Amino acid sequence: MTLDPDLFSDCGTDRPLIRIGDKWTMKIIVCLRDGPRRFGELIVPLRITAKVLTESLRAMERDGLLTRTAYGENPPRVEYALTPLGRTLLEPLAAICAWSAAHQPEVLRARSA
């Protein structure tokens, strides 16, 4: 059986719908797993620039994966939290992480050969 030339025609234009592959989305979701986090709280473990973190958070907000709540205080305080939709990503995410953990040595061995 030959491959359907239009096999991927319904996959949107090019990239997958959610940016699983980008450098930050998955890690941000992991960081928000246990509850809301502040901007400055996220920066530390991610070792990310403020600019890039802002961009990523805004994109994820647009996609309905998380919410941004700013309290009108001074100094400012902003909290980010996963939406129910964002939480549903934790499962497939765990599948990827499990694969990575299980097969990492195997890949590294192949790569060095």
Next chain:
Amino acid sequence: MTLDPDLFSDCGTDRPLIRIGDKWTMKIIVCLRDGPRRFGELIVPLRITAKVLTESLRAMERDGLLTRTAYGENPPRVEYALTPLGRTLLEPLAAICAWSAAHQPEVLRARSA
């Protein structure tokens, strides 16, 4: 509980181990799901350049995800097939696809708002 600053220190340098996020790896795996495929067979549904396809296949070969077998014929014939390791990626891959299919409308609705 505050986030561990070294939360991701064991995730390699930056990118995930396998390039799930890149434009092609996942699609190539899907194309090889039902058995070996020839170079020219892969090009059609993927709508990919020969150069980029070659690069992707070589990278996946280095990681032990697939094998390349060239038959010394003329005209040349080359076949690519998933290794057992590559096959283990089909499962987490399916989890992602299922999520995408299930929540695509939701994301698109959020994005347009």
Next chain:
DNA sequence: CGGAATCCAGCACGATACTG
């Protein structure tokens, strides 16, 4: 503290031409 503005580098990807 939580950004915004600006500038810049690397790399993935694409287009085209050529080859054994």
Next chain:
DNA sequence: CAGTATCGTGCTGGATTCCG
């Protein structure tokens, strides 16, 4: 048929500076 060679591009992410 299955590539390689060359060139060009956009986009993601990084560094730095400034602001309310």
